[in-house]
Amino acid sequence: PRDGPAGRAVIVGSGLIGRSWAMVFASGGFKVILYDIVQQQITSALENISKQMRELEKSGMLKGMLSAEKQFSLIHGCSDLKEALEGATFIQECTPENLELKKKIFGQLDLMVNDDIIISSSTSCLLPTKLFTGLKHVKQCIVAHPVNPPYFVPLVELVPHPETDPSTVEKTYALMKKIGQSPVKLTREIDGFVLNRLQYAVISEAWRLVGEGIVSPTDLDLVMSDGLGMRYAFIGPLETMHLNAEGIKNYCERYREGMIRVLKTFGPVPEFSGEIEQKINQAMCENIPVEDIPKSINARREWRDECLAGLAKLKTQMKFN
Ligand code: NAI
Known part of the structure; x- marks a missing residue:
């Protein structure tokens, strides 16, 4: 020490x-x-x-x-x-x-x-x-x-x-x-830096999918928390590609066309207002009301911080090599 x-x-x-x-x-x-x-x-x-x-x-x-x-x-x-x-x-x-x-x-x-x-x-x-x-x-x-x-x-x-x-x-x-x-x-500045640019890419597609009624707001969140997020706490999107095929080249060979086809169906930048905002707000407030802020939202925040602390501990135990 x-x-x-x-x-x-x-x-x-x-x-x-x-x-x-x-x-x-x-x-x-x-x-x-x-x-x-x-x-x-x-x-x-x-x-x-x-x-x-x-x-x-x-x-x-x-x-x-x-x-x-x-x-x-x-x-x-x-x-x-x-x-x-x-x-x-x-x-x-x-x-x-x-x-x-x-x-x-x-x-x-x-x-x-x-x-x-x-x-x-x-x-x-x-x-x-x-x-x-x-x-x-x-x-x-x-x-x-x-x-x-x-x-x-x-x-x-x-x-x-x-x-x-x-x-x-x-x-x-x-x-x-x-x-x-x-x-x-970062080698130079860019609006949103990197983290928020990635975050906004995810948020905007989430907003569009819920807006089009394809998935409910709570199920959308589950796709991340019980799906994508499980691996993202340990490996990023690029390494995910690398591991999900025999390396990046093989991944692109296999999935290039499909990725481009799907990406071309993405809609415009959402307004983040109006009916979709109301719908998402209602769904979130059902589980976590914001009216009595100190109670439910703070309890959920505390739980989130405990989860993050636990995850931080797990990550140190799971160090590669
Ligand atoms: P905060 O409002 O909790 O704290 C700001 C503090 O600055 C207050 O204690 C205030 O009294 C003090 N302050 C105001 N004028 C001052 C002055 N002239 N000299 C010295 N102190 C002064 O804000 P928070 O959330 O801590 O954010 C601080 C910065 O961190 C912001 O730039 C924010 O964008 C950034 N940040 C915030 C994150 C968040 O989730 N809250 C995450 C990442 C970055």
Whole structure:
């Protein structure tokens, strides 16, 4: 076990994602400074993290080599940005998804940081050219887009600005590995990055199939959760092709025509509104009502997070070789 901090990470914005990042960094032995403009957010983040870490330790799901107590002792709150940045090696920005707000924050950080620190944004949708263009330290800026909840879903999409230094990408990649995440590199920015582009491809065909009355909303979801999703937690669509025939070439030989024929029957981009929206909403709310939000939807969210924690554990047991 490491007994000294591996580095110092500053979390800017201590909401849902910031808290989760803090836990991930601490699990990797990093000293973590939680910063927010709302003091109450820092206080509740620390309480929440302490509680979660103890529960995770009890259930054997705590990440990293250090005890919950030791990990928690690495995390400190700070409500002064300048002070928070002292000695920091990495900044993970986790403020609300608002371009003007984020630009203002990066502008502030740009004036305070040295030439070594990495400035990373958790943004789900905003492109690096929108966020970082014109900053003096643009070479040190990158998007590191996590998946909710990052503590159990390790993927991080690394998206560079055209002026991001290659060493920033490499350092961020190595750091993400070190803290137990699973980074992927995009060579350049694209709207939706990769994860959401794949997700939207699935959502739009799901919407069309339900809209055309071919399958019910609940059965559609079962096709993923009891079908495709079973393998996708372990292997991706390309490896699936490779394994489902005698390699990719053989798969294309066998299924090329069929894939193209089916793909040509896909409809236009759905409106995601009107009758189909109502139908899907009704089906979802039958099982998980949203009116009394705290109860049923939160219970289902908790169950989902438990499933993801269990799956994360299974994935480490099922490592190939
Ligand atoms: P949130 O609303 O839970 O937390 C945002 C925090 O930022 C709040 O604590 C707020 O007080 C603080 N804040 C606001 N202005 C600030 C400022 N000027 N300086 C410092 N802190 C400030 O938001 P959430 O869900 O944690 O999202 C944060 C980022 O992570 C967004 O960019 C979002 O797109 C991204 N993200 C969110 C995911 C999700 O599922 N929620 C998944 C992946 C990325």
